[in-house]
Amino acid sequence: MGRIVVLDDQMVNMIAAGEVIERPASVLKELLENSIDAGGRCIRVDVEDGGCRLIAVADDGCGMDVEDIRTAFFPHATSKVRCTQDLHGVTTMGFRGEALASVAAVAQVTVTSRPADAVEGHRLRIDCGRFEEVRPCATAPGTTIEVRNLFAKLPARRKFLRTTNTEMGHISEQFTRVALAHPELDLTLTHNGRTLHRLTAGGGLVERIGELLGRAVADDLIEVRRQEKGMTLRALLGKPATARGTGQFQYVFLNRRYIRDRFISHAIREAYRGLIEPSKYPVVFLFLEMPPEAFDVNVHPAKVEVRFANANLVHSQVLAALRDKLLSMNLDAPGMLPKAPVPPPMSGPPPGDDEARRQRIAQAMADFFQKRPSGGGQRPLEFRGGPSGSRLSGPAPQEPAPSSFPTPARPEGTALPEPHGPSTADQAPAGVPAEPSRLLQIHDSYILVQTPEGFDIVDQHALHERILYERLCRKLADGPLMSQRLLMPEILDVSDAQAEAIHAHAALFEKLGIEIAPFGPGTVAVQSFPALLADIDVAGFVRDLLDRLTAREAGLDAERLLHEVLDMAACKAAIKAGQPLSEAEMAQLLADKAVVERASRCPHGRPTTLRFTLAELEKQFKRTGF
């Protein structure tokens, strides 16, 4: 007897549901999209226990009659497409006719619906694929679908559901996406009876952004509009200074559908290149409208990805629109870039590019040899001519005396180490200079160090970041960081998801020595902060931390999360590129390098030091064989 059997419909539907319904938020997405397709103007969402117990969506859309109310839950039943031709021009959010069947296969569903012109409505209950009788009932025009106990009969799937907070975070995110795409709708979201959002139509997009994501995100956005080559683009762009630690505040919509697309993400990154640190993500709300034939939305189970007929064109149009706007603005220079002349943001290579690095090194060498005392005991190298040769005649700038080492304001732990006496210098490994006069800071960002073999170029920020990171790790191994009460609490606007994250990650906050208390609706007060990080921007740090904790791709284990946070703290507390250092500070930084593990890389894996040998130099200057 054969081993292969055709699965029954119930099984088929359950398997299909696995594709579409991953968690409560996926149910919400499908129900909201159906309500929008049905022409609903006022939609209410009630959720209990992060959607695990109940997700109910009520709309005032076209409703379903007694016949459709049943058919709607059959697999492959849809009113939105009829033939393959229709699939090439989809204008509705749904078109596969599988969402309701999938939901009904894995939960207890009650649907109540009434078309506007009908005198009464009808109700149908389906218990994990088992249909009951359709019964008449009194109800307002529109449709309400209640989904209870998702995956109740599928313990294997239920096990994968996370905490109520996490699931609610995903639900809020889905709600936010739909609400941003549809400012013309009245939308309400409640959780366990508490109203989280009551959004009224007509306020416009910026107002909606403010209501959903907080005033701080909505304020000061730059608007771009462009219509070209069959694409209409509208974007609201955050200023570079508001860039975040995660891509959480990047929303891209195509014909009102939230999408993720690597071409568009790349175009956004490119548009901001040189304006923000490479590790940061700009705040961007991008709305594209294109004819439905210009892309295929039938390529992803949840329709979150699309395939563009001409992805390169989309990329270049988005890039051009955003970049032109950003270039035309008088944006404040970001604090992290070196003060030294920077190539115009869009035309030159980005900082860190090979070419830029090569130029900086060439400049560094020129400056170094220009300054170098002639009688150094080693074979003097002459710098002959070259593009900057004329600057040889200029007076060498005076370095501040070592005694001018500034100590104020740096808290214990983030401070550069105390100057080392001669004995410490003796113990210093190769690369640590014996004489401070062999140190030179260039572009207020890099330290040039003469070594017995040649010279090193040290990235001051990357190195200090590494040192602080190691120090924070060591301190944390002994227990929670020492906390210090703030004289003035920092008040922050937080979204629901962020408020939940504070609650959910209480242990992490305690470890870090950060104390946060509720402070009225939508706001919290940071009351204590780790003493070690006392001079960093408290609000900015906590905001970035919350972004990270509520990031869509969150789900890091506690250990990795902690290290990410330490990494972020070190980055913020470290001396910056563009910050002038005294010789004593430079010497201490380099001496400290010697005692730090893995000091040759910053916590992000970038090198802290580039090493050059005299032999290489001589080869470059064609002095070999002299």
Ligand SMILES: Nc1ncnc2c1ncn2[C@@H]1O[C@H](COP(=O)(O)OP(=O)(O)OP(=O)(O)O)[C@@H](O)[C@H]1O
């Ligand atoms: N809120 C609603 N109001 C009116 N009709 C609805 C509503 N929800 C669903 N329907 C009807 O039920 C049908 C089936 O819905 P379902 O979500 O399963 O499929 P779909 O939206 O057509 O396609 P997809 O599976 O891609 O979402 C829809 O085509 C629509 O006619």
Ligand SMILES: [Mg+2]
């Ligand atoms: Mg649908």
